[in-house]
Amino acid sequence: MKTANKTVTATMLVKDALQKAKHFAEYNIFTFLNEEGALKKAAEIDARIARGEEVGKLAGVPYALKDNFLSPEGQTTASAHILEGYVSPVTATVVEKLESEGAIMIGRTNLDAFAHGSSTENSYFGPTHNAHDFERVAGGSSGGSAVAVALDIVEFATGTDTGGSIRQPASFNGVYGLKPTYGANSRYGVVAMASSLDCIGFSTKTPDDMDLLMSITAGQDPKDMTTLPDFYNIAAPPTRTVTRIGVIKDFDNDAVDAEIREALSRKCELLKSKGYEIVELDMPALKYALAAYYIIQPAEVASNLSRYDGVRYGFRSERAQDLEGLYNNTRGEGFMPENKRRIMIGNFVLSSGFYDAYFLKAAKARTLIVQEYAEAFQKCDFILTPVSPNPAFKLGEKVNDPVAMYLEDLMSVSLNLAGVPGLAVPAGKTRDGRSLGLQLVGPRRSDKSLIEFAKELQDENDL
């Protein structure tokens, strides 16, 4: 990570990043550019450097913040109409940690509204374009963040991953994307999507950058009771002596694009040549992952979105005549169609008479998936899989076909259900020049060794 010093100042770094952000404006990466605030912070850091003060591990490093992280700088919209103009009085724990090390937020990045989507097309502010093919999607929901890193505007960007929202756009744009172990990073101050699945992570250019960021942000937060005690920075982190890499049999099938399968085979050959053993895994419960995910996730989404009612903050419909009208019109006008779809599915699976048949069943499937991962990690150290069944698709291609869009999450959601970490790594390009990515999966709390191991997979074709 290029930090500021006396010759390359924070102001220079920030100006450079802002200039690039403007240069790529047509990609629709940012929902807000923090010009004034970023330059002011940069000047402060430069002054401290001039005085010879300690300025932190990320001194003057410009970064992009997914627009569902709350901070008082600019509006936090989650790319949703219902939060347009919302200025947060509180700051997310992860933002606080990054900024206390001197990082400077230069802008907020676009996402599918409330992180509901796999293409960033569900944004109230319009879609973000793929970094390497303007006609194609950025992936999602952290599309803006992945593209900001891929186009070298910033060295890192924050993301949230509920079912693949960091990993899939990372792979669509040829960068690294980490979904850490559930509870590794605090969710405090991040607009909730589905609380039991939401993970806070990053898009970066290198595994080393990912390691540095995790060392700064990981750890228990009294404001988020689901955070784990810091397992990342302890003297002897639970590193693994990696010798066996698992490959899941069921994933190597027709649902997966041929070029992605080829990329997987190539990496397996690379690993074999380095002396690793490739282990074939039978994980039958994973075929229930997508169905279980699209029950649990909408249920929690419906619940978490209940607070957006127009009573206390955010958008409020002018058309309301009474209380029920206030709710109906505010939510009707304020939410995107995909938000509403998930609210309806979620309320359906939780309604009395259906809870046992849907939500409880899904919860049981989830338990099976947790067990299946635990058993798999008895047989191998890490698992290598595709991130998504397809490389970046065309803008508009799937946006009106929710099921096709949901199928994009086929390989990513089981990690969120199991709470295990996954790292999307670049794996070369398709013949027509699209980025390919693969996903390394580890047991809970193996994040550090997972990031370490990613270096073993690097070769000259990746980026």
Next chain:
Amino acid sequence: MKYIPTIGIECHVQLKTKTKLFSEVDNDARGKEPNSCVSPVDYALPGMLPRLNGEAIKMAILAGRAMNCEINAYSRFDRKHYFYPDSPKGYQITQFYHPIIGAGYVELPSGTKVRIEHAHLEGDAGKLTHFDTYSLVDLNRVDTPLIEIVSMPDIHSARDAHDYCRELWRLMRFAGVTYGDLYNGNMRFDINTSLAPEGSDKLGTRTEVKNLNSFRSVERAVEYEIKRQTRLLDAGDKVVQQTLGWSDATGETSPQRSKEVAADYRYMPEPDLPPIHLSDEFIAAESAKLPLMPADYRTKFGEIIPHDTLEILLDYPELMTKLSELSADKKAIKLIANLFTSVLLAEEKSAEYLNDLPSGKDLAELAKMNAGGELSSTATKEVFLHLFDPQMRGRGAGQIAKELGLIQENDLGALEAIVDAVLAKPETAKAQADFRNGEEKVLGFLVGQVMKESKGKANPSAVQKILREKLK
């Protein structure tokens, strides 16, 4: 036809924790501006997460033990969804599937046992005030910790319903988990009433009267429902299962607005709060902190304090604690108990006084002076009241009595001199002669004269003794 009423009661108790159930703001909103005790978490801003207040868990354990309930080693929170402006999150955090307090029972003074089905922790809702064209929302009460106590349908009369609620109120106050201010809604009762023909083994259709906040209104509402349902059944009509409201003014129940009636709450496990695991050691250690309960005090003081006095005092845990500080001195306990009921509770400012009771040491000294004849019963009451005077209380009962000139003259030499002076007065000559002639009743006149001479400080029984001696 004769019907047997069956009543089950749900009771909400606001816990007096320092901070709210899921945030660090002040939980005591008494006398504060609306919306001044609200954190970003209570206000349900985006991205905010609940933080469980450990003090509420400890209080739940005490409340549970006060009702002889099992404490569950595993419990968990759930979300109960509904849209209303008193619920900023759009759901209430409660314990639907795995409550912290399991089965137990409450024994009424009459000896009736009412079983507790379970009790659970949850956050309270805010308060709405409705006007013609708008409503105001006050979120101070949002996520004040509540425990909801659910009884089994073991109650069969309005009187027992009254007594059960009152006993719960006592138990919760003795356990120290609530202010128990009924007027301000610290405890609220929902009563479920049904009638079944005598001899039937099936329960009838029940109605629920919600949000009662006094024992008297509980009793009246049950009486009313029994009468109303009896009338319906006798006429061959059906009781409709519904939620009713109670009006103290009209003394009637009436159906609630449909908005307030239960919808589909879409319960879901609360994903932001990990399950609560309590070790046996923790439960045992916290249970051991349960103070003496009314039943314990009945055993302890039943032989010493008259029944009626004791039952009055059992409404005031702070007074029972004071009595316990008086060691094992039975006379002192009896005297102070009597002063508590006849003097303290009769005072206009008694509520204020209860908040700031004199020390056990002062009360013990007062009792000792009374027993030793230093204070007359009138003087004892006088000094007792002055123990509540913030200006005087620090000086102790002895000093206060001295300053007020209330100490009785017990010095026999000094008393003799006064008696002699009185007997030397010509106006007492006739009385002296009459007494010598066997007229006992004139002794009172003579004692009175001596008391007057001593300005009320003489100990009347000592004076009597000296007079008898002198007039032999």
